[in-house]
Structures are given as C-alpha cells and as structure tokens.
Amino acid sequence: MPHSQVTRIIAIRHGETAWNVDTRIQGHLDIPLNETGRWQAQRLAEALSEEALHAIYASDLRRAWETAHYVAQAARAPLRKERGLRERGFGRFEGYTFKEIEARWPDEALRWRRRDADFGPPGGETLRGFYERVVGTAERLAAAHRGQTIALVAHGGVLDCLYRAASRVDLQAPRTWQLGNASINRLLHTDEGFTLVGWADTMHLAHSGRDEFSDGDRLGRAA
Template sequence: MNQTTRILAIRHGETAWNVDTRIQGQLDIPLNATGRWQAEQLGRAIADEGLDAVYTSDLARARETAEAVGRGAGLPLVLDTGLRERAFGVFQGLTFAEIEAQWPEAAVRWRKRDPSFGPDGGEVLTEFYQRCVDTAARIAAAHPGQSIALVAHGGVMDCLYRAATRVDLQAPRSWLLGNASINRLLWSPEGFSLVGWSDTQHLDGAVARDETNDASGAGRVGHAA
C-alpha cells in the first residue's frame, strides 16, 4: 500500500494587514479585494489536481481562501485549529516598528529567532513549530496514497518548509512565503520532503506579498516562524 501523501500547502490570500506589515497572529482578519481575487485564481488553478480533501485553518483569511480551493475541487472544507498562525500575544495588531519601540529586547529575540522566545501571551517558537508539523503529519497520515490541500498561514508554511528540507529552526529564511502561492510536499511515515515551492504562475504577475506579519517574523530578513 502506498503510504505517501501528496500535499499542496497553501498560504492564504492577501489581507489589509499584510499590506500594512501589521502582525495578525490569531486575530481574525479577512482577505482584502486582492486576496479574494488571488483565492479565485488559486481555486481555478488547482481544480484539476485531483484533490481528495481540503483542510484549512479556521481563521477567516485562510478559510476564505480555502473556500475557493474547495469550490475548484468540488470538496467540502475540514477546519483544523492546529493549522492556525502562531499566537503572537501582545505583538498582535502592531507593526514591526511599534513592536521594536515598545519591547526592544523582545524584538531582538524575535528577530534572532530565539527558539525559547514567545511574546507575552503568545507561543514559544519551538512549540509553534511542533504544533504545525504534528498537525500536518496527523492530517497527512489520514490520507495515505491521496492528495490533500492544507490552507494556512505564512508561519505554518515556514515550519513545513523547514521540516521538509531539514533547515534549522534558527536559520535565516531565504525562501518565499507569498500570498496564495502553491507549495508542494510529500509526506510518508519517515517525514516530509519537498517537491516544489512558491508556485505563483496562477497569479499572472500579480504581487505575491511575502510578509511574515501574518505573524511569525520580520519579512525577508529571515525571522518567520
């Protein structure tokens, strides 16, 4: 029996807070007009992928994106809170600059990807990583030999990339986390492997924003969680 699960890992479409570089975390921010357009393009692009299930974070920006995926695939959505973005506590709702001004020492630990750091009221980086990887593995294990979509957030995508490529949690990020991008992984009982990353051909040159204000780090500086 084929135990390998094919995964399309998808970050949600753009939100107004992505544009403003404002930390969303687990606050329930909807897609903006661009994000809704991106979701529709995405849904059409993967309509023929032969998906067997569509799982999504329950937060609005991911759920709205997943609804377009589900329509394209003719499948219902399965909501899973384990796919939520990192809880960012007191950082949520603030811009990078505001965080640095209010909590300079905490901002340094965050930007340096301190594995033991979590903002007041938020998740520690190592705990967030383990949650993401465990959730994705649990879901994939339920679909051996099948193809599934996981619609989630920038921080979740970053964790899955690291798990698939064995990149250390503290290593600076050099890969994209574009809104509504398609990222392809395989899962087997041995773990995750990378097939392809950050496919945005379906967006036809539209801006695919790469903010980790979704809320796990500081852009391409390499601090997404």
C-alpha cells in the same frame, strides 16, 4: 516507496489582507481577505480545479478559511476546519507593525529577530512550540490520507514550518525562501517525514502577493 504509503500535500498560504499590506502582525486575530486577496483566491481555485483532492483542511481563521472555500468549490473536495493550522499566536505583538514592536519592546523584538526558539511574546506561543504544533498537525493529517492528495490552507508561519521540516532546515536558521500569498507549494509525506517537491509557485497570479514577513526578515529574518 509504494504509492499507497505516500501522501501528496498542496500547502497554501491565504490570500492577501489589508494587514499584510501594512506589515501588521495578525497572529490569531481574525482579519479577512482584502479585494486583492479574494482575486488571488479565485485564481488559485482555478489553478487547482483539476487536482484530485481527497480533502482540504484549513485554519479556522477567516483569511485562510475564506481562501479554502474558493479552492473547495472549484475542486469539489470536502473542506474541514483544523485549528492546528492556525498562525503562530503572537500575544501582545498582534495588531502592531514590525517598527512599532521594535519601538515598544526592543529586548523582546531582538529575541524574536534572532529566532530564539524558546521565546514567545507575552500571551503568545514560543517558536519551538509553534513548530511542534504545526508539524504534528500536518503529520497527523498526512497519515490519515495515505495514497491520497490533500490541501492544507494556512498561513505564512505555518508554511515556513513545513518548509523547514521538509528541507531539514534548522528552526533558528535565517529564512531565504518565499511565503507568497496564495502560492502553491507541494510536499510528500511518508513514514520518513516530509519531502519538498515544489515551492512558491505563483504562475497562476499576475503579480505576487506580499510576504508579511519581508520587513521582519530585513530586521533579522524573524518569522
């Protein structure tokens, strides 16, 4: 494959938030980084400071946008907002913990845990619609940067979609990979699609961030 036809992608999950600690669903709610999250973003920026990034695209939600600012400043790369990189919209689930959702809406929680691709909480996105949005956005951005390296700063659910697209894992398959806060994840994109290069690199962090989906996974690996 000619070098000019390959886009190198660094996919990043935002730093930790207080709601990550509480396993509370954030979705489209605009929750800021906590102190640990800001420290993670600083360490992430240091780790990527020598990367030749042509552009950084970030979700417009504050936790991702703030994380991206640290990276952009260290790498001296242009930063742009991209709503297509937002976390999945969880509708009325947003603001609640996994246990609270199970208690309030057991039938809906069961469909969520089973990764029903056509289920979406009232006011939220279906899993299938979310996946199509994320992958379509990433493909569009990759196509605009052939032969270059870009960073995508987003959310756990977004990274889950990119991993599945690159590894050819079915949308309804249980998740067995990590989605750590401020982790570095590397992919390639060509006309044939995404390819996984490296995943869940947290060597730049003294300790791992929390995976906001970990409790949901124990209940059925809901993403």
